[in-house]
Amino acid sequence: MATDVHGSVTDTDTEPERRPYPGPVDSGAAVEVGGLVRSFGDRAVIDDLHLTIRPGEFVALLGRSGCGKSTLLRVLAGLDREIDGGVLVPRRKAVAFQAPRLMPWKRVWRNVLLGLPGRPERDAAIRALEEVGLGHRADAWPKTLSGGEAQRASLARALVREPDLLLLDEPFGALDALTRIKAQRLVAELWQERGCAVLLVTHDVEEALLLADRALVMEGGRIAYETAVDLPRPRDVSDPRFGALRARLLDRLGVEGKEGPEARETEPGTHADTSVAA
Amino acid sequence: MTVDQAVAGHAPPDISAGPVQSSLAKGEAREREEVRRGVTVADGGGGPELARVVPVSGRRRSVPRWLRRTVGPLALLVLWQVLSASGVLEADILASPGTIAATAGDLVSDGALPSAMLVSLQRVAVGLLLGGMTGVVLALASGLSRLGEDLIDATVQMLRSIPWVGVIPLFIIWLGIGEAPKIALISLGVAFHLYLNVYAGIRGVDAQLVEAGTSLGLSRWGLIRHVVLPGALPNAMTGLRYSLATAWLALVFGEQINADDGLGFLMNQAREFFRTDVIVVCLVVYAILGLIADFLVRTLERLLLQWRPTFTGQ
CATH class of the missing domain: 1.10.3720.10 (MetI-like)
Incomplete structure (x- = not known):
């Protein structure tokens, strides 16, 4: 893979020889993180983290709240650059946040095109909106969209950039249960069509297992556990292997996991939490 | 027997109907009594006492709001004109509305x-x-x-x-x-x-x-x-x-x-x-x-x- 698709996200006052890690090598991965440290004051939220994501791979990043998973996403997005260590990310990347973060003063289609280089055509926005089933709301003001529609518009805004890496920061967290299921399916379809690498930050184990090729658990500032999700798609929560994986991950997250789908209703820290907007 | 006594006559503690009762018109109260009796019979006295939510029905149409709001300023204007015309309010202090209108025209x-x-x-x-x-x-x-x-x-x-x-x-x-x-x-x-x-x-x-x-x-x-x-x-x-x-x-x-x-x-x-x-x-x-x-x-x-x-x- 050519080096020019990779932009390096590094400390603004870089001194390469002071880095504890020699710096990641461009090995053809979509994301290469080595020896990443991000401290807030004395506390290192990310502490010597290593992570590789292959092109086209869907990775879910789990962890308890405050474990640094959102910080990692912000680092990969280039929004947080007060870091030490080496980070290689594709130049073309896009973020969808938990809140849709549409500019309220721009109509939906202008929101979709915002920040694109050159003079993008309205048609490009319409195509992206149609992909997420929002073609008919192109001229609407964001205030008139429902929560699910706004989140889909935000997704269209990310996809229109044709990213090699799509960063999703709990994008379904603020949606109601039914809308969330639809949105998850949509993301799965779009990912299969586009083939871009995806990093999904979530605290919903089930969501991670429904969507991802690989699930990571972040703890103590690094990736403490990872497992391949080797289940056929589309996935079925009532599959016993699904239940076993979920139990294992919940266990890793410090929640006692129970096998079988009937345990779902009572598990704290999974679906019950996700309906609360942060 | 007043309406309130009728309520008090019912043995079970009645929280729901008390304050509402007095504000109801006589006819509606009678109607409510009938409804309650009917329910009591049907339920055998077991269910909670039901109170009807009375819709705010066609209150008599009063004068439109904007008209009411115009009355005050107009009255002030008329009073001003009367005081000026009767000589209580001299032109050196404050001219009459009529004079002011004429001056504006000039x-x-x-x-x-x-x-x-x-x-x-x-x-x-x-x-x-x-x-x-x-x-x-x-x-x-x-x-x-x-x-x-x-x-x-x-x-x-x-x-x-x-x-x-x-x-x-x-x-x-x-x-x-x-x-x-x-x-x-x-x-x-x-x-x-x-x-x-x-x-x-x-x-x-x-x-x-x-x-x-x-x-x-x-x-x-x-x-x-x-x-x-x-x-x-x-x-x-x-x-x-x-x-x-x-x-x-x-x-x-x-x-x-x-x-x-x-x-x-x-x-x-x-x-x-x-x-x-x-x-x-x-x-x-x-x-x-x-x-x-x-x-x-x-x-x-x-x-x-x-x-x-x-x-x-x-």
Whole structure:
């Protein structure tokens, strides 16, 4: 893979020889993180983290709240650059946040095109909106969209950039249960069509297992556990292997996991939490 | 037996029906009694006592609201006219509404009022333009850069504590008694209001949106143009409304400085001849112009801020 698709996200006052890690090598991965440290004051939220994501791979990043998973996403997005260590990310990347973060003063289609280089055509926005089933709301003001529609518009805004890496920061967290299921399916379809690498930050184990090729658990500032999700798609929560994986991950997250789908209703820290907007 | 006694006659504690009962009309109470009895029979006394939610049905149509609201001012006007006509209120103190209307007609037809209005409007327009530009430029400089904030904001916040009307004597010494001090006074009032609101607007822009803009690849200028400035617009419009009101006030003050034309001149001249009718006409004109200015800003808001979630107009 050519080096020019990779932009390096590094400390603004870089001194390469002071880095504890020699710096990641461009090995053809979509994301290469080595020896990443991000401290807030004395506390290192990310502490010597290593992570590789292959092109086209869907990775879910789990962890308890405050474990640094959102910080990692912000680092990969280039929004947080007060870091030490080496980070290689594709130049073309896009973020969808938990809140849709549409500019309220721009109509939906202008929101979709915002920040694109050159003079993008309205048609490009319409195509992206149609992909997420929002073609008919192109001229609407964001205030008139429902929560699910706004989140889909935000997704269209990310996809229109044709990213090699799509960063999703709990994008379904603020949606109601039914809308969330639809949105998850949509993301799965779009990912299969586009083939871009995806990093999904979530605290919903089930969501991670429904969507991802690989699930990571972040703890103590690094990736403490990872497992391949080797289940056929589309996935079925009532599959016993699904239940076993979920139990294992919940266990890793410090929640006692129970096998079988009937345990779902009572598990704290999974679906019950996700309906609360942060 | 009164209605209340009827309720008390029922043995089980009755929380729901008590206060409602007394406000019900007699006929409805009787009806309720029947309903309750029916329910009691059907339930064998086991269920909770039910109270009917009485719809607010066709209350008698009263006089339309706008008509009622017009009555007060009209009555005042009539009283004023009666007092003037009966000689209780002398013309030297306050002219009668009829005289004032006639004077207004005369002033319009001989061209004195329109030309005075034109002069005053020009003063407001020039002051608004100069002060507006100064205020907005300063607010942009201090809102968009740390350096600008350190240099400008502290200074402006300090000067703000000086009542702007108080600087009139200084302005007369510096600028004489021509147009300059009047326009300077208007500019000063306008600049402060716009500065404060635009600055607050810029600093109040949602940091999450700025971050989203950054993640979308907007440059610094792109962020300012697509995120910061539109986000500051609602506050800027509020500032514009305040500064228009201030401009009008500054005009009234400023035109007391030895004006030789404009509405202020008309008023000063009238004062010397005890023409209370002319003074009132000028006051009414000030009020009408102020209302028109406010209407213009509201229209502008309606056009520019239709994206706002809180917007409630058409």
